[in-house]
Amino acid sequence: QLLEQSPQFLSIQEGENLTVYCNSSSVFSSLQWYRQEPGEGPVLLIALYKAGELTSNGRLTAQFGITRKDSFLNISASIPSDVGIYFCAGQRANNNDMRFGAGTRLTVKP
Amino acid sequence: NAGVTQTPKFQVLKTGQSMTLQCAQDMNHEYMSWYRQDPGMGLRLIHYSVGAGITDQGEVPNGYNVSRSTTEDFPLRLLSAAPSQTSVYFCASRESGRGYNEQFFGPGTRLTVL
DSSP states (O other), rough: OOOOEEOSEEEEEEEEEEEEEEEEESSSEEEEEEOOOOOOOOEEEEOOSSSOOEEEEEEEEEEEETTTEEEEEEESOOOOGGGGEEEEEEEEOOOEEEOOOOOEEHHHOO | OOOOOEOEEEEEEOOTOOOOEEEEEEOSSSEEEEEEOOOTTTTTEEEEEEEEEEEESSSOOEEEEEESSSSSSSOOESSSOOOOEEEEEEEEEEEOOSSSSOOOOOOOOOEOOO
């Protein structure tokens, strides 16, 4: 897998914070985080394209590593509707395709 | 706008049969791609296209063919279905280029090969 995600599974209590990690040995021109709900296609949450960039979208915060090889996604004050599979996806500098990590399956207990 | 549409939603094939998964987008996106999703493996790129008449292979292209005769349509053909091709297939599209380009996904086609 070009992009390694961890953890693979995450089960937390409502209100807790969580962090998902994405690492690679390759350099990416952009790194995106998607969420997939059951029976649907992934939907973009946050996109990063500058080294070291820190971006927020509501309760979500993500950062692109300074080497452009890694990223994390943090979700604060989790709620039950945050459940789903979270994917990181990267576009390499000299390539047109976009590759996905294996995903992190999140469960939030009320 | 309908976004990215896929047909059929569900399909059952017998080993050796062929079929075409349809994908269309109405956003005038140059870039389109096909992924398959299997448990624990995320989305793996099958084929992609950067414009009409231009296609290229992704991570797992074997057993699949694509063509891009128009900007709107990007069908995926299974030449001789095998049980290993049982999966959920997603089509996606985005604007081309290497900047920030959100990728839009269709609802998926759930394929079972017996």
